[in-house]
């Protein structure tokens with residue numbers, strides 16, 4: 001009997017993978033690696049709270065509205081506290097842009113070189129009904145000198161300046177998927193060992209697919225181009241899949257091929273999703289996996305942010321499907337201001 005068969009390797013931990021990747025960058029100083037570890041630690045704690053959210057008094061509304069005018073759920077607030085605390089204690093982030101905070105947060109880490117934009121809990125409408133939810137994060141290097149708090153210029157950088165981006169999906173299993181601009185890798189959480197293990201190396205998204213994800217409840221106010229594209233998907237007998245948690249819809253389509261669309265609608269004339277901590281990080285990931293992302297006209301990563309919580313229309317997924325949707329929109333007259 002080959003003894004090694006008795007103790008099969010458990011795999012590559014996230015920590016070890018981060019360290020190995022750091023070696024790819026001769027001038028790396030370990031700060032970005034530490035920041036990614038800080039995010040992973042907070043994700044483990046939030047995962048524990050999500051898994052037992054039905055048992056502890058963590059369900060339901062918190063009783064406040066965030067800057068978006070959305071009712072904050074208790075888990076939105078808990079996740080926000082956990083990630084901010086981990087990033088503040090970790091010392092690498094000087095400023096945090098969070099969906100749940102009106103203003104950018106000065107962490108006090110004046111030597112910190114990084115800005116983190118974060119959606120602490122994505123898919124809030126699905127929190128209390130045991131449907132997959134997530135966390136989305138984006139990392140930029142500051143442009144202002146260290147030794148002082150981060151500035152507005154540090155916060156409002158286009159997506160092309162991201163040095164890392166990722167998401168955590170709290171689903172049937174918990175996964176962390178991230179990129180530092182060197183491919184996309186996915187790690188599955190093993191709760192009994194408290195470790196993320198490499199489970200999805202070098203993710204590549206299929207060039208096309210037969211899944212489309214859009215809230216058809218808003219179809220009355222879809223632009224003619226969006227309506228025509230949705231009809232095309234229906235005529236082609238694509239599968240309509242819409243969980244209502246961006247992270248979960250994006251993750252499925254990333255692995256299987258497909259397109260997620262959140263266009264401008266009467267209810268959300270500028271789109272619903274936020275450029276800095278929802279669209280840019282997922283656009284960085286999808287492009288690193290061979291996919292495509294735009295606002296229907298311009299590449300998401302090249303959009304110039306004017307405000308931390310600005311929204312934008314979002315088309316993301318398999319490159320051929322997103323390009324096709326853009327062609328349908330191009331046949332429309334371009335609405336003013338897009």
Ligand SMILES: O=P(O)(O)OC[C@H]1O[C@](O)(COP(=O)(O)O)[C@@H](O)[C@@H]1O
Pocket residue numbers: 070099119121122123124125215244245246247272
């Ligand atoms: O209910 P709608 O309008 O379809 O919107 C669903 C979308 O809104 C979101 O819930 C917005 O994110 P938050 O939950 O972080 O606010 C996305 O996850 C999801 O894709």
Ligand SMILES: [Mg+2]
Pocket residue numbers: 119121122123246278
């Ligand atoms: Mg969100």
Ligand SMILES: [Mg+2]
Pocket residue numbers: 076099119120121122123124
């Ligand atoms: Mg959120």
